[in-house]
Amino acid sequence: MSDPEPDPRLYVLWDVDGTLLRNGINAGGLYGEAIELAIGRPLEFPVPRVHGKTDGQIIWEALEANALPRDLHSLASVHLDRLSLERHLGGSRREIAPGIVDALQAFADRGVVNALLTGNSANRTRYKMEGAGLDPGAFDWRHSYFGDTAPVRAEITLRAAAELYGQRLIIIGDTPGDGIGADAAGIPFIAVATGHYSAAELRETSAVLVIDDLAGGLSEVLEVLAGLSSLDRA
Ligand SMILES: [Mg+2]
Numbered sequence: 001m002s003d004p005e006p007d008p009r010l011y012v013l014w015d016v017d018g019t020l021l022r023n024g025i026n027a028g029g030l031y032g033e034a035i036e037l038a039i040g041r042p043l044e045f046p047v048p049r050v051h052g053k054t055d056g057q058i059i060w061e062a063l064e065a066n067a068l069p070r071d072l073h074s075l076a077s078v079h080l081d082r083l084s085l086e087r088h089l090g091g092s093r094r095e096i097a098p099g100i101v102d103a104l105q106a107f108a109d110r111g112v113v114n115a116l117l118t119g120n121s122a123n124r125t126r127y128k129m130e131g132a133g134l135d136p137g138a139f140d141w142r143h144s145y146f147g148d149t150a151p152v153r154a155e156i157t158l159r160a161a162a163e164l165y166g167q168r169l170i171i172i173g174d175t176p177g178d179g180i181g182a183d184a185a186g187i188p189f190i191a192v193a194t195g196h197y198s199a200a201e202l203r204e205t206s207a208v209l210v211i212d213d214l215a216g217g218l219s220e221v222l223e224v225l226a227g228l229s230s231l232d233r234a
Contacts, residue, residue, distance in 0.1 A: 008166055008167050008168050009111070009112075009113055009167055009168070010111075010112045010113065010167070010168040010169075010170070010225060010228055010229050011112075011113045011115050011140075011143060011164055011167055011168065011169050011170075012107055012112055012113070012114055012115065012170055012171075012172060012225070013115050013116065013117035013144075013145070013160060013169060013170065013171045013172070013187070014114065014115070014116050014117065014118075014139070014172050014173075015117060015118055015171070015172060015173035015174060015175075015178050016116065016118040016120055016125050016128060016129075017051075017118070017119075017120070017128075017174075017195065018051070018097075018173075018174035018175065018194060018195020018196060019097065019172060019173050019174045019178075019192055019194065019195060020096065020097060020100055020129070020134060021094040021095065021096060021097060021128055021129070021132050021134065022094055022095040022096075022097055022194065022195075023051075023094075023195055023196065024092070024094055030080060030083050030084065030087070031047045031050065031055075031058050031059060031062060031080065032046060032047045032062070033079075033083055034059070034076045034077070034079035034080035034083055035047070035059065035062055035063065035066075035068070035072070035076045035079075037076075037079040037083075038072050038075040038076040038079055039068060039072065043062070043066055044066050045062075045065045045066050047061075047062040047065075048061050048062065048065060051175050051177070051195065051196040051197075052119075052153070052173075052174075052175030052176065052177025052178060052196075053119060053153070053177060054119030054147030054148075054150045054151075054152070054153055054155075054156065055077070055080060055119050055120055055121060055124070055147055055148050056073070056077075056119070056147050056148055056149045056150045056151055057119070057147070057150065057151055057152055057153070058119075059073055059076050059077060059080070060073065060151055063076075073149070077121070077148055077149070080121070080124070081121055081123045081124060081148075084123070084124040084127045084128070085123070085127050087127070087131070088127035088128070088130060088131045091131075092131065093131045093132060094128050094131055094132040095132060096132050096133065096134050097192075097194040097213060097214065098194065098213040098214060098215035098216075099213055099214030099215030099216070099217070099218055100134070100214055101134070102214070102215075102218065103214040103218050103221065104138045106218060106222060107225070108138070110222075110225070110226075110229075111229075112225060112229075113140050113143065114138055114139050114140065115139055115140045115141075115143045115144045115145075116139055116141070116144035116145065116146070117144065117145045117156055117157065117160055117171060117173075118144075118145075118146060118147060118156075119146075119147035119150070119153060119156070120146060120147065120148070121146055121147075121148035122141070122144070122146045122148075124148075125146065143163070143164060145157075145159055145160040145163075152181075153177050153178070153180065153181035153184075154180065154181045154184035154185065156181065157171070157181040157182055157184055157185035157187060158184060158185045160185065160187070161185040161186065161187060168228050168229065169187045169188075170187065170188050170189070170190060170224070170225065170228060171187050171188070171189045171190070172189075172190045172191075172192060172221075173189065173190075173191065173192070174191065174192055174193065174194055174195030174196070174197060174202075175195060175196065175197055176197065176201070176202070176204065176205050178191070179191065179202075179205035179206050179207055180205075182206070183206050188208045188224075188228070189205065189206060189207050189208065190207060190208060190209045190210075190211070190221060190224060191203075191205055191207035191209070191210045191211075192210075192211050192212075192213060192214060192217070193210065193211070193212050193213070194212075194213050194214075199211070199212055208224060209221065209224050
């Protein structure tokens with residue numbers, strides 16, 4: 001006799017920068033520094049704009065813009081992790097975005113799984129969270145998805161959709177790029193305007209809901225989640 005099919009669970013896949021944590025003041029500087037350490041000299045052309053891109057993508061683009069060999073990517077990634085750890089140990093603190101701690105608890109209380117879908121590596125994510133005082137234990141790391149080698153965000157969302165097939169998913173993020181990645185995998189998307197983009201800009205995306213932050217918008221988010229959880233249960 002086989003076990004009965006477990007009920008599908010609802011996974012909230014959280015973006016990190018600009019969503020769980022406020023963006024760092026010098027969000028882009030670390031990438032250039034990591035590549036410069038890998039090549040041993042200053043970059044000729046600066047690192048392109050970074051909001052909403054994966055770590056992997058930013059490094060690929062900067063290597064290409066500077067006509068540098070693609071096989072420098074892994075060395076630059078190692079330097080990026082190390083620089084993040086140095087910043088963390090040096091007291092470069094991020095702030096937790098408004099309402100996040102209560103939202104995580106409210107979701108967990110309802111049986112929703114809090115997990116991560118981010119363009120950062122797992123190490124960088126952990127350093128940033130610990131620096132900000134956000135408990136990494138609040139997340140299911142086994143069902144979290146990272147972008148340290150992903151060339152585009154859609155690669156991460158497609159990986160999440162494949163591995164969590166049969167579960168219910170929703171992405172919470174702060175950039176139009178989060179929305180494009182979500183669309184590529186057919187995952188609904190909630191946009192929160194705590195990062196670089198305004199609520200008006202985020203309304204241009206496919207988001208099922210746009211909120212200013214989780215402090216004011218939690219009840220609306222819970223309504224959306226309740227709608228997803230009750231699908232097929234009637
Ligand atoms: Mg973000």
